[in-house]
Structure formats: structure tokens, C-alpha cells
Amino acid sequence: MNEQTGKTTRSGTPWPQSVAVIGAGGLIGSGVVERLAVEGLADTIYMTDLRDNVLKAHAIDISEAQIIAGTSLTRLVVGNPENGETADLVIVAASAPETPGGDRRDFLLDNLRLLERLIPDIERLAGTDGTVMLLSNPVDVLALALRELSKIGADRIVGYSLNDSVRFRAAVARELDIAPERVEGVVLGEHGNGQVPLFSSLTVDGERARLDAAQHEGVTADILGWFSRWSELNPGRSSGWTTPLGVARIIRDMGEGKLHPATAWTNDLDELPDSFVSLPMRFSHGRAKAELESIDPTEREGLISAAKSVAAASAEALERLHGTK
Incomplete structure (x- = not known):
């Protein structure tokens, strides 16, 4: 704890310092931003989504939750990094709507189309060293497809399971x-x-x-x-x-x-x-x-x-x- 500011600080240079969440306007994406911010697991979180107004509302809400938690160190940014900066970790939370019935592979083609459209953004945000974490289903198949479709190395791709x-x-x-x-x-x-x-x-x-x-x-x-x-x-x-x-x-x-x-x-x-x-x-x-x-x-x-x-x-x-x- 910093005695002058009262803020919880991160010691050293822990990983990740910066995180970009693609699809931060949705339930999963906004929930991830909230957890990382409240737990102080990154210095900066970039929030991207098609719904800019929703992102801004989430950022206000989460920043106030940080005050309650006493962990306001993490900076929330609506939008992408500026000046070509990249993120240590890119989390892909964007997903096609789930429908009842079937199994997780029933979402494959819709989520694969979405992932392919997002690849330029993912590559730009991850740069040459950033790690990409997929949350969408079917996560294993999409991870392999991302390796095949992008310039991101296989050892820089992980999925949540x-x-x-x-x-x-x-x-x-x-x-x-x-x-x-x-x-x-x-x-x-x-x-x-x-x-x-x-x-x-x-x-x-x-x-x-x-x-x-x-x-x-x-x-x-x-x-x-x-x-x-x-x-x-x-x-x-x-x-x-x-x-x-x-x-x-x-x-x-x-x-x-x-x-x-x-x-x-x-x-x-x-x-x-x-x-x-x-x-x-x-x-x-x-x-x-x-x-x-x-x-x-x-x-x-x-x-x-x-x-x-x-x-x-x-x-x-x-x-x-x-x-x-």
C-alpha cells in the first residue's frame, strides 16, 4: 500500500502490464475487465467493442468498483492503444450469440468467421511478443484455426478451459x-x-x-x-x-x-x-x-x-x- 496515496501498488514489473480485451462490452468481456481491474492484475486495460457507449458505461461502473475495492491503480482505457503500442495480453471475448441445444461446436462457423474478421486487430494489438487468450467456443478448435490463419506463433496462443x-x-x-x-x-x-x-x-x-x-x-x-x-x-x-x-x-x-x-x-x-x-x-x-x-x-x-x-x-x-x- 502506498502510504501517501492509499492505493495498492504492483511491485516490480509483473506480467501482464497491459491487457486488451476485445468484446469488452459483453457479459464475459466486461466481467473479465472488472476482475482484472478490481484485483489489480494489470497496469492498463484497453477495452474494445463495437458499442462505444456500453464500453464507456462499463468503464465508469468498474472504476467506481475499484474505489470500493481499494485497487484503483489499474487504468481503464476505452479504445485501442495509441501510437502503435501493443498489449502484453490480448483477450478475445467477442463471440457469436449462443443458441439453446446442440453442443459447443454448433457455434464453430459463426465464431470462426468472427475470429477471422478480428485477426488484423488481434495481430496489431499483440504485436510480435504479445500473448492471445481465446474465450470463445469451441476454444480448442478456434485456437488451432487462429494459428493457421494468423502470424501469431502457436506458443503465443492459449485458451481458457x-x-x-x-x-x-x-x-x-x-x-x-x-x-x-x-x-x-x-x-x-x-x-x-x-x-x-x-x-x-x-x-x-x-x-x-x-x-x-x-x-x-x-x-x-x-x-x-x-x-x-x-x-x-x-x-x-x-x-x-x-x-x-x-x-x-x-x-x-x-x-x-x-x-x-x-x-x-x-x-x-x-x-x-x-x-x-x-x-x-x-x-x-x-x-x-x-x-x-x-x-x-x-x-x-x-x-x-x-x-x-x-x-x-x-x-x-x-x-x-x-x-x-
Whole structure:
């Protein structure tokens, strides 16, 4: 705390110093800006969206929330950086409207068209060293497509996937009738039906948890059915509270060099094809690198299958997209 100003200050030169949020007018984008600003996780946040009036309203509201939180250090800027400046982290929160039913891949072509239109802005904001974080679905397929369509290196592209692990913990807690805070578990693979919950490393109260066949089946059905249950509510929105909080947690982990789950480049990991799926990832020196330790053979097969599925979906979508131009 600065004794003269009363403001909470950031020590040293932590990453990221600057963040640009594309789609900051929407529920997810504005929520991400609010979390980063209130937690003081960046010096400057650039907010971009087609709706300038909404951005200005969000900026006023969030800046007042910062005062309540006592973390008014982070500067909010409506619009892009000036004089060709770039951002350490570019977060793409812009997304086509979600419709009930189906699965996350049903949004693929609409979100791929949107992503392709945004690529010049993304490249300009990220420059030669900035990292790009995708939030739109299907995040793994879009991450691979971004690598194919842009000049941004694969190790500078990440995607948000923490919610799968959160829902895994919640499902185990429901199955065992315990508090979810007691459960630690990670989901890798594709965000959606190709997710791979790591039952082999699941713990309760820090101890290895072994579920019987019925419990295993119940947890799997629970997490795979999450999206359909959400869609049946027809809320007209995505997960507006969990995702921003999770994004802030992941950015903190990235800045501290901690290992965490995220959509990342497979980078020729043993047996995995060239693709993007959720993996244990560590961010260092401006680059994301997956670090996959020993896992159960069945789980490894699931990861291989997910990586192949994402690669095939990306290739097919790009062919359809460009074939209709």
C-alpha cells in the first residue's frame, strides 16, 4: 500500500502490464475487465467493442468498483492503444450469440468467421511478443484455426478451459456428498464432449480419491451433461461469473509461472498430434509450454483422441469457411 496515496501498488514489473480485451462490452468481456481491474492484475486495460457507449458505461461502473475495492491503480482505457503500442495480453471475448441445444461446436462457423474478421486487430494489438487468450467456443478448435490463419506463433496462443475442472470438482462433490472445496481435480482434452477428467490424480482432502464404477459413471455423466442442462434453461447468456473469475486466476498463474490447465499447443508432446487441447501449461518468457506428466493410459488415449478430433474439426471448418466465400 502506498502510504501517501492509499492505493495498492504492483511491485516490480509483473506480467501482464497491459491487457486488451476485445468484446469488452459483453457479459464475459466486461466481467473479465472488472476482475482484472478490481484485483489489480494489470497496469492498463484497453477495452474494445463495437458499442462505444456500453464500453464507456462499463468503464465508469468498474472504476467506481475499484474505489470500493481499494485497487484503483489499474487504468481503464476505452479504445485501442495509441501510437502503435501493443498489449502484453490480448483477450478475445467477442463471440457469436449462443443458441439453446446442440453442443459447443454448433457455434464453430459463426465464431470462426468472427475470429477471422478480428485477426488484423488481434495481430496489431499483440504485436510480435504479445500473448492471445481465446474465450470463445469451441476454444480448442478456434485456437488451432487462429494459428493457421494468423502470424501469431502457436506458443503465443492459449485458451481458457478452467471451467471444466471446476465442474469436475463439483460433480465429484455431489457424488460423494461433500463440500467441493475438499476436492482437487483437473480436466484436460477438448472443452466439450472430448474432455478428459483425470480420475487418476483426483484427491479429497489431499488424499488420493478412488471412486467405484457407479460413482465414476455418475461423475462422467454429470460433467458431460453440463452444457445440455445449461442450454435447457435458455438463459441467453454464457457463464458470466465463473469465467471472469477463472480468467483472473489463470492470468495470475501465468504471471507467476505456475502450472495450470489451459488450452495450449501440443508442441509434439509424446504421441499427441499437432493440435490444441487443454493441457497442464506453464507460461515463461512470454511463451506457453505444455508439460504433460505421467497419466493413466486410458486418459492418454483420451487426450490423443481429443487432439485428433480438434485437428480434424479445424481443418473441416476452415475448408467450409473458405469454400463458401
